[in-house]
Amino acid sequence: MFKDKTLVITGGTGSFGNKMLHYFLEHTDIEQVRIFSRDEEKQDLMRRELCDSRVRYYIGDVRNFESVDDAFYGADFVFHAAALKQVPSCEFYPMEAVQTNIIGANNVINAATKNQIKNLIVLSTDKAVAPVSTMGMTKAIMEKLMVAKSRTVNPKKTSLSAVRYGNIMTSRGSVIPLFIKQCKEGHPITLTDPKMTRFMMSPEESVALVLFAFNNSYHGDIFVQKAPACTIEDLALAIRQLFNPTNDIKIIGMRHGEQLHESLIGAEELPNAIDMGDFYRIPMDDRSLDYDKYNIKQNPQSSQPEGYTSFNTERLDVDSLTKKLLTLDYIKKELNLS
Numbered sequence: 001m002f003k004d005k006t007l008v009i010t011g012g013t014g015s016f017g018n019k020m021l022h023y024f025l026e027h028t029d030i031e032q033v034r035i036f037s038r039d040e041e042k043q044d045l046m047r048r049e050l051c052d053s054r055v056r057y058y059i060g061d062v063r064n065f066e067s068v069d070d071a072f073y074g075a076d077f078v079f080h081a082a083a084l085k086q087v088p089s090c091e092f093y094p095m096e097a098v099q100t101n102i103i104g105a106n107n108v109i110n111a112a113t114k115n116q117i118k119n120l121i122v123l124s125t126d127k128a129v130a131p132v133s134t135m136g137m138t139k140a141i142m143e144k145l146m147v148a149k150s151r152t153v154n155p156k157k158t159s160l161s162a163v164r165y166g167n168i169m170t171s172r173g174s175v176i177p178l179f180i181k182q183c184k185e186g187h188p189i190t191l192t193d194p195k196m197t198r199f200m201m202s203p204e205e206s207v208a209l210v211l212f213a214f215n216n217s218y219h220g221d222i223f224v225q226k227a228p229a230c231t232i233e234d235l236a237l238a239i240r241q242l243f244n245p246t247n248d249i250k251i252i253g254m255r256h257g258e259q260l261h262e263s264l265i266g267a268e269e270l271p272n273a274i275d276m277g278d279f280y281r282i283p284m285d286d287r288s289l290d291y292d293k294y295n296i297k298q299n300p301q302s303s304q305p306e307g308y309t310s311f312n313t314e315r316l317d318v319d320s321l322t323k324k325l326l327t328l329d330y331i332k333k334e335l336n337l338s
Contacts, residue, residue, distance in 0.1 A: 011082030013042035062104030101138035133257030150220030161217035166199020170330035183243035194233035220284025229310035238321035
């Protein structure tokens with residue numbers, strides 16, 4: 001499938017980009033992977049560590065259409081992971097989030113259609129469902145841009161789709177590295193709200209979600225992977241159990257833009273979502289603006305009070321979390337395990 005093909009990963013020096021790059025180099029016959037990012041230092045480190053002629057490095061910013069267009073020329077597939085992802089920083093600098101997550105995403109979508117990229121998958125987040133934060137709102141608009149473009153582009157030339165994922169465990173900026181650092185340094189583990197719940201996805205599961213979307217998407221689809229969740233308190237207890245059982249826990253209150261629970265599928269989306277086993281497919285609403293053409297009937301499921309959330313999904317306890325944490329390479333490294 002990937003023989004003689006070229007993949008571009010925007011934000012390719014980030015946590016997801018690194019994991020996806022290694023998957024393609026180790027498990028496929030891909031001819032070339034282009035890493036597109038604005039981080040020159042991380043690209044140089046990646047170049048030195050990999051020493052792989054299949055990898056090409058493009059310095060650029062998704063805010064600049066020309067640099068995106070150059071990176072996409074002659075490519076076959078694009079995974080768009082470049083984004084501002086930190087909720088508090090997006091709250092304090094909302095226009096920066098708009099520039100990257102909306103305008104940048106629009107540049108990626110337009111460059112993909114211009115260059116007839118066969119398959120573009122944009123990476124979204126649970127925070128885009130009924131968003132209350134700037135980061136979530138900008139990601140929600142990114143999804144809308146993808147769906148809107150899907151209505152006007154020939155899918156035989158360029159297929160557009162999206163994936164939504166919950167928190168990727170151990171990713172840059174996630175809470176797990178912070179908790180581990182606090183444990184190792186003997187500082188209290190700082191919890192925002194003990195009852196707060198979050199989806200828990202391993203880096204490998206995030207790769208599996210994108211690959212599933214790549215192999216199963218229709219034009220304008222959004223894909224979600226079913227994932228367990230936990231309370232932040234149980235996560236802290238599991239990490240404390242592994243790294244420093246004597247560490248204190250300190251409640252500091254919710255941060256700017258945070259929600260108590262997250263949603264991967266909204267209440268209005270769930271009745272139309274297609275259950276595909278370990279995944280949900282949310283098809284594009286392809287109706288025109290001429291609503292009079294449609295006979296709107298009451299959907300018997302439309303009164304469902306909630307969607308698919310971190311509160312009503314499978315809940316991991318401390319023991320289950322500990323076992324899941326011990327499967328992660330990052331945790332093994334921090335514990336000095338082989």
